[in-house]
Amino acid sequence: MSSVDRWYTPDKIYDAHCHYFGHSFFNRVAKQRGFESAEELLKNWQFRGGKIELPPKDSKQLAEMWAREAEKNNVDKIVLLPEFNDLTDLRVAVQEYPDLFVPFLSVDPTQPEAKSILEKGISEIGVKGIKLYPPLHYFHAYDDRVTPIYELAQEHNLLVTFHFGVSVGSTADMRFMNPTDLSPVALKFPKVKFALAHFGTGYFRELLFLMYHYKNIYAETSSSNVWMDYLPHKLTLQDVFRKVIDATGVDHIIFGTDSSFFPRGWRRAIFEWQLAVLNDLRLSQEEINAVFYKNLEKVLNL
Numbered sequence: 488m489s490s491v492d493r494w495y496t497p498d499k500i501y502d503a504h505c506h507y508f509g510h511s512f513f514n515r516v517a518k519q520r521g522f523e524s525a526e527e528l529l530k531n532w533q534f535r536g537g538k539i540e541l542p543p544k545d546s547k548q549l550a551e552m553w554a555r556e557a558e559k560n561n562v563d564k565i566v567l568l569p570e571f572n573d574l575t576d577l578r579v580a581v582q583e584y585p586d587l588f589v590p591f592l593s594v595d596p597t598q599p600e601a602k603s604i605l606e607k608g609i610s611e612i613g614v615k616g617i618k619l620y621p622p623l624h625y626f627h628a629y630d631d632r633v634t635p636i637y638e639l640a641q642e643h644n645l646l647v648t649f650h651f652g653v654s655v656g657s658t659a660d661m662r663f664m665n666p667t668d669l670s671p672v673a674l675k676f677p678k679v680k681f682a683l684a685h686f687g688t689g690y691f692r693e694l695l696f697l698m699y700h701y702k703n704i705y706a707e708t709s710s711s712n713v714w715m716d717y718l719p720h721k722l723t724l725q726d727v728f729r730k731v732i733d734a735t736g737v738d739h740i741i742f743g744t745d746s747s748f749f750p751r752g753w754r755r756a757i758f759e760w761q762l763a764v765l766n767d768l769r770l771s772q773e774e775i776n777a778v779f780y781k782n783l784e785k786v787l788n789l
């Protein structure tokens with residue numbers, strides 16, 4: 488158990504996983520699910536994280552809400568994962584708070600416009616990474632349609648964060664969930680860094696195997712990691728961190744929260760839980776810094 492005499496907190500906090508959902512996200516989902524309005528959708532939305540507040544229509548106000556959360560929690564940088572293909576809110580956020588927000592884009596590589604949107608995001612906003620969802624958009628990570636995205640990632644040093652595994656919603660197709668799909672890609676693009684959100688979201692063994700073979704694979708820690716409850720054997724967050732650290736050290740672990748909506752805001756509980764686990768594992772100050780900000784700083788040249 489942890490000792491109060493030896494409790495480290497990171498010198499900085501960089502959050503590699505924060506969804507940036509503006510008004511347009513809720514309008515799209517409302518339409519998709521057959522609701523008349525975003526307000527109607529929210530009345531019917533069962534969300535594990537509690538009540539969801541409709542974000543302001545004004546992009547500046549949205550940016551300000553997250554900036555206030557960051558300040559309140561001493562968060563130094565936040566990776567923003569916006570609504571698919573959406574540059575509007577992202578552009579304003581980065582203009583208003585260039586030191587705080589790190590812009591990523593979420594694209595669907597099966598759509599032909601994905602490449603041009605990404606190019607635009609890189610040249611106009613300075614996008615630093617991409618979020619991809621194979622189980623939601625029905626593609627394998629090795630699909631030829633994704634190659635132009637990987638080429639851009641290589642050219643512009645973008646981090647490619649994947650959501651493999653479970654928990655992306657009721658339309659997810661399990662055929663595209665397995666992170667080992669990434670194996671030929673990691674081989675072909677050794678300079679591109681790939682992060683697996685939520686430790687592979689159930690495919691933890693596959694994450695460890697990938698990390699064994701390729702140096703460009705990162706374990707991203709965000710969310711409550713509920714997938715642990717769906718394994719046929721007992722596994723705690725402490726076991727998960729210990730396994731990754733024993734196998735590969737701390738240099739390939741990137742902290743994230745998976746914050747998304749208000750009023751919940753920035754998920755401090757996730758940060759505190761992971762910090763407690765890492766102190767229990769008796770990490771040094773330097774190792775704690777690596778997980779909570781230095782690794783991401785290095786990967787993205789921040």
Ligand SMILES: [Zn+2]
Pocket residue numbers: 504506745
């Ligand atoms: Zn997420």
